[in-house]
Amino acid sequence: MAHHPRYWLMKSEPAAFSIDDLAAAPGRLTCWDGVRNYQARNYLREMKKGDLALFYHSNADPPAAVGIVEVVREAYPDHTAFDPTDHHYDPKSRPDRPTWFMVDVALVRKFPRPLPLDELRRQAGLRRMVLLRKGSRLSVQPVTPGEWAIILKLAGHEPA
């Protein structure tokens, strides 16, 4: 039996890396580096090939869900943590005992229009979404199948 895909949401600041940057990347693929939060790291490690994630623009005007990516490589050590010149360098992560991990994701599609945060907040069915919880700052977070269906419908796609 095939793996049942799970759904996620991954945040990126568009000034640092936007969905258009991903669309322009070779193979429309990127490694999702720089996650330095344990809970987000744990979610990264749960991800399986074929899982799907919302690409979310944080610190944006407006903050919005802007598309879908697919996990194409499961968690492996985040080498940027080993590089003292990297902004995300972390000396406690070592190649023989890595603390931080990343996955590779590929662009599935950019939504025809961004789905702004305030619009998501107005959906009754999304009230419990991790993204919308007060104080929630997780940069990698799970999305339920129900939430996924609502968001895809908002984006103009009928649920699969």
Next chain:
DNA sequence: GCCAACGTTGGC
């Protein structure tokens, strides 16, 4: 730019 919420650090 402000600031609330959260996570981490480190003294004790």
Next chain:
DNA sequence: GCCAACGTTGGC
């Protein structure tokens, strides 16, 4: 183990 100080996130 407590908790104050500090740094970061991210909406507004």
